[in-house]
Amino acid sequence: MNMQERLDRINELYRKSKAEGLTTAEKEEQDKLRKEYVKIFRENLRGSLETIKIQNPDGSIIDVKERHDEKMKLKAKKELEEAKKNGN
Structure with missing residues (x-):
C-alpha cells in the first residue's frame, strides 16, 4: 500500500x-x-x-544535524553551569 x-x-x-x-x-x-x-x-x-545545509555568518557551511548537535551541547553546558551556580 x-x-x-x-x-x-x-x-x-x-x-x-x-x-x-x-x-x-x-x-x-x-x-x-x-x-x-x-x-x-x-x-x-x-x-x-x-x-539540508546551513551557511553560517562566517561563510562556513554545516549540516543541520551538526548545528543541532552543537546547540544541544551548548544548552547542556549552560544548564550544567547554571546548576553549579545555584548549588544543585
Missing part, C-alpha cells in the same frame, strides 16, 4: 467512525495505518532534514 492509498484509507475510516462507528477490526486497522503513516512521515522528514 503506497502512502496515498494509506492516507485515503485512514480518512475513509475516520469518516466512517464519525458517521456510524467502527468495528473492532476497523479500529485496529485504523490504529495500525496511523502508526505506519507517522513512522513513514518521520523517516521522510528526517531524510530531508539530513540533506
Whole structure:
C-alpha cells in the first residue's frame, strides 16, 4: 500500500467512525495505518532534514544535524553551569 492509498484509507475510516462507528477490526486497522503513516512521515522528514545545509555568518557551511548537535551541547553546558551556580 503506497502512502496515498494509506492516507485515503485512514480518512475513509475516520469518516466512517464519525458517521456510524467502527468495528473492532476497523479500529485496529485504523490504529495500525496511523502508526505506519507517522513512522513513514518521520523517516521522510528526517531524510530531508539530513540533506539540508546551513551557511553560517562566517561563510562556513554545516549540516543541520551538526548545528543541532552543537546547540544541544551548548544548552547542556549552560544548564550544567547554571546548576553549579545555584548549588544543585
